[in-house]
Amino acid sequence: MTNKITAITISAIATIAFTACGTNKHEEVKTYKMSAAEVFQASCIKCHGANGEGNPEKKTPKISDKTIGELEQDIYDVKNGGSNQSSGTTHTVMEHNMQKLIEKGYDYDTKVMATYMYETFHK
């Protein structure tokens, strides 16, 4: 009897597990008012420079030598206030900036922005 219940439950569990893995329900499709290029040209460029060279006067680091993957990580981090429980972020200033910029409508997709920046810096 016990074994039977167990067997049935396991197959039920298996079904749930597989449907849960197959679909990614959390991926919300978000639309943005401006393209990443427009956001970059209207805002980011002012501090980071047209080629990501940075600006020592504004304590903005050079980001032109980063790969797309690294840029994506950094932007993700900045947008999410760090990505570890209770560790915080080393980007306190930029986190503040990003919050303000998003409030002003300068929002964008992380991956698209990383790609755009990389391609712009390497033209």
Place this chain on the structure above:
Amino acid sequence: MKKNEILEEILKEVDKHPEIMSRREALKFLSVSPLAASLLAGTTVGTSAISASTVKGKIVIVGGGLAGMSTAARLNNTITNADITVIEPDPLSVSYQPGQTLVAGGIWDKSEIVYKRDDKLPSGVKLIKGSVTAFDPDNNKITVDSKEEISYDQLIIATGLTLNYGAIKGLSGEITSSTTDNAAVKEKVGVNGVHSIFFQDGAAATWDGIQELIAQAKAHTGEKKLQAVFTHPDTPIKCGGAPKKIMYLTHARLEEAGVRDKVELTFYANGKDMFGIPEYHEAILEQFKTRGFKWNYAHNLTGMDTDAKIATFNHHWTEKGAWDEDLEEFGVILKSENVNVAYDFIHITPPMKAHDVVGKSKIGSNAGWVPVQKESLQHVKYKNVWCLGDVAAVPMGKTGGSVRKQYKVLIDNMIASMEGKTTLPAAYGGYTVCPLITGIGTVMLAEFDWSQKPTPSFPLDPTKERWIWWLLKVYALKPMTAIGMLSGRA
């Protein structure tokens, strides 16, 4: 232990306590958690889902801990006549690190979490007992122990991370694997009220420390309470919940001994919340309040005076700065000060980083971790280099639970790449699980991914502390890891 045995083990515990929950209810809970569900399902379905591949090429895996050894096993199951080499110096590399929390809480004995590397080496996989000391990805070569050069077609980096105790002034030493080379650290950590569960010996010493604290509390008189301090650093860490779990367990042991009122428990974290996900943050905050814990955010441990028993924190905050033309908004100014805190007991979560030999090599990055495309786990520069586990620069990913998702993704993508395919088929979604032990007998099973939302999509509140998750944590996850994952099957 086989799948039914794991389940039976849990159900046997359930049967002992019909007043808490029935067997039926237990099964219902187990089927709604993605972790529990896939865990139980995964062990039944086994390898049948893996289709054999005949790709050729020499695969070298650096690091034979949980991630490296599981990947070796699964690759070995997947590729016919695979040519796989694992490089691992630590004879106890596959020991069960999540169990260190339970050892520190006096629930398990240290011997219950020790597993030997050589016992877990899949048959046919070559092992080099040494450390990689140099990476030359432009020429597809690595060096072992500064002498032996090894070439590869595909390289998998799974070196875990370094516990950087020495970065805290007053402490010294670094630990590169949970069970090795810890003499320098142990001069100050594991004695005198200074503890840390992040390495195996440290975990065992923490249990002694908790018992000492209890004895001290029993003898304690006077108004001022004994001070127990728990820290969380400014770097990413493995198992983000561990700094809190040990606090919950210390609380439980003090309460059990009837001396909780003699000790004040305070959490000092560098960050500004308990958890990046609002739902879990709120839940933890409530748990803290219920238990009478105190907490201070934006405090990073920077120094220890172990003779005077004083911990120094860098406390930081921002103030409104000048108007910034470029931002069209006021900027912020960073401010900080040192804060000295006297302790009777302190649990230190050390800053963590990639091993310098990895992080500062060509496959590393300025940030230290190995930069990979976070969905495919392929290196951002070198297409035949892959990375997973604690050393990968993947947001939130430093748990065994994420390794369980990552290794399948990595293998599917690497094989596709070896077959000459240009699009990689599998994507990691950032899934992480943190079974947050909130007491002896309760766990909140925090499951989440990069969507920054709790992942269970079932009509059950994931923020509740439950006994059944405790059973899952204590009875199922170890066999699941030690037997299921390390043989590439779960």
